Amino acid sequence: MTLKLIYPALAQIFWSFVVLVIMFRRRKQAFANREVKLADIAVSTERYPDSARLAAANFSNQFETPVLFFALTLIAIHVGATGYVMAALAWAFVVTRVAHTLIHTGSNSLKHRALVFAAGIACLFCMWVGIVIAVV
Template sequence: MDKALIYPMAAHVALTGLLYVMLTAARAPSVWGIGRHADGSNPWADFEPRISANLSNQFEWPLFFYAACLLMLIQQGVDTPPLVLAWVFVGGRVVHSWVQICTTNIRLRGLVFTINFLAVFGLWLCLLIRS
């Protein structure tokens, strides 16, 4: 289980890559004219700024996730609690992305972010306890 943290890290990288693909597709009608409505409008115009904002979010709080995971990998030993917290974080990021892109529910988004926040905070607590 020493290298097991690589999998949730890779899953977050995959989520970020998916968001880049979604953003490219959402911008295609405006940039390339692909998929425009008959009147020339972009059918994804409402979603494009939400996808873009969510993509930016993937480079904010997740920085602390990667730092904690890398420090744990350097320490050569990952036990179950940090691994569970890492997967909770990644699952939370997926849910957060869905909520931010598909809804305008700020309260729900805040709740999901709190779960992500606590998971990373827990990773850092595990790291500090082991040090």
């Protein structure tokens, strides 16, 4: 078994924890600044300030396209498609997820966010193509 694809998978998992901490800190700050009360968010989180809602939205994003990444990583390992190109694509995907978070929880520029998201999807598609080539 190769570790080339395990490292980016572990990095993506770590990044999900980082985003969770960002979300927690922003929500905590909202309470500390009295921008929100427990009763305000008992049914819905819509009353959190934008910065906390953006962090929460990004945390949810960590369970969307990364699911494809983890599936592709496991399949690649299983079929032996673990070369340097596949590893580079996996790392590139993780980099796009980090950049996506920084944009999403920072400027929230939809133009930049969409470009980074598209780059991540391209990485996933290329990983998929690499796996198909390996099994054909």
